[in-house]
Amino acid sequence: MVSQSSNNVANASSELALQTENLKVFYGSNLAVRDVTLDIQKNRVVAFIGPSGCGKSTVLRCFNRMNDLIPSARVEGKITFHGTDLHAPSVDPVQLRRRIGMVFQKPNPFPKSIYENIAFGARINGYTGDMDELVEQSLRKAAIWDEVKDKLQESGLALSGGQQQRLCIARAIAIAPEVILMDEPCSALDPISTLRVEELIHELKQQYTIVIVTHNMQQASRVSDCTAFYNAEATETGNKVGYLVEYDETTTIFHNPAEKETQDYVSGRFG
């Protein structure tokens, strides 16, 4: 049933960016997420929603292999990026992360100047163009240029939370990724900053494929084209295992979901 619903989204005309097939993630010997099969099309915004502990962030972190950094994490199943298996031995996670950027839950600017926050990623990836121009373009793209153009040498930590998050988005854009993963990017922000980041996501959609994890269902319905709903169930040993319930166009998920679980969750009747 899961694979069926994932096919609802795929239509032959548009190119696939990311694809997962029977994805399983383990932490140590505990299964954290099971059987995630979904296709993410290029230049679309896909939202991952679901209750806490349902593994949506875990799946997100598989896309740029951030789970490699957790020694106990193990990934099974197949993830492809433009048809290439992400876990093929020829794939270098360091290079992969340049093509698939990430924005985190809490703004995490480096303790460096605003300028250096942007230039760092470009520099380590061997960017040889005009750095000043790149910094300006990235900050403009992230809709924060006007606020910081006069204080590029000040610390990134001196900005407000919402500005910091947009700085982090600018930082992710600066290395010209194809996909941007966002792990609850607005959960630490006030409503006005949240609105600005959401507007930004609309803008960025023209050029990037965006996968966004969010707890906020209104946000998912506002920003995304497709939505994946995850849920969790307890196993006999008491661990929670997340799984993909339904994946479809956002309007379908919110107005006419196929599964009762989804219906209950999006209408707020979740037990």
Place this chain on the structure above:
Amino acid sequence: MTVDLPSTNTDLWKPNRVLNRRIETSVKVLFGAFAFVSVATTIGIVFTLIFETFEFFLDDFFREKLAEQVGRPIEGLWGDIQTFLYSLRHFLTDTKWTPLFSSAQFGIFVLISATVMTSGIAVLVALPLGLLSAICLSEYATLRTRSILKPILEILAGVPTVVYGYFALLFVTPLLQNFIPVQGFNALSAGIVLGIMITPMVASLSEDAIFAVPRSLRDGAYALGATKRETIISVVLPAALSGIVSSLILAISRAIGETMIVTLAAGQNPRLGFNPTVPVMTMTAFIVQVSLGDTPAGSLAYKTIYAVGMTLFLITLVLNIFSFWFVRRFREKYE
């Protein structure tokens, strides 16, 4: 279905407010008294130091020399000030340190140069060793390895300094003599062993600072396609800079004040300059030399100890103030 709530009958609740208040007060007084003891001790030490240092600078030895020079007796408050300035000038500008000779000279920089040299060598040893082991423990070692190695490293800090002193004298110096012409007592071997002594301190405290850099910051660097080395050098170390610098300064203060190693291995020869192969006398070594001899209390040589001690105190005070300022200036606050 109703659930029984805890009883609201006020007769059942009898807190002893009076006794509680008395206990609180007496505890506050008791703790305050203990805190006062340490504060009072510090004030007492500093006060004695200042008092005896003035005694040194106003000693009749200087007064008479000055009187001889100007050809009239030096008296009164103005005389005191003149004497103080005269002796302070000699203290800071003389190039010899011969307090026990009949033609005594008190050029403190002779001793400072030795202290700076041994501590400088110690830093050259401890900074790379300490910082690299801190990075290794925090970033490359598994949590299990870290939990075993870090306590071992800290045990190294518990080796008595006299052991380090003989290690320098009887092991490091002969070893160095195979390669470079150093004398039996020299600043180089004392400095190296001093460095080994403070390495655990640098390593352990820097490791704490590096380990405390939030994971989110590392993730941010990795997510931009940084390698582990790039992440450590460009993100983690700058973020931990204030902790690393303050650990280093604490270790330098420790090296400057360290007595046993330099007394045993560096020698007892006051000598101005920075030649690490010959015997030198540090400030602490001088204090040991005078206090081991039978110098009568109140004599000029006795007062010299306080002047040297005061200098030592001022140097570490300046270092600590710098460290305090630096940490406040460069500490990054993460929510």
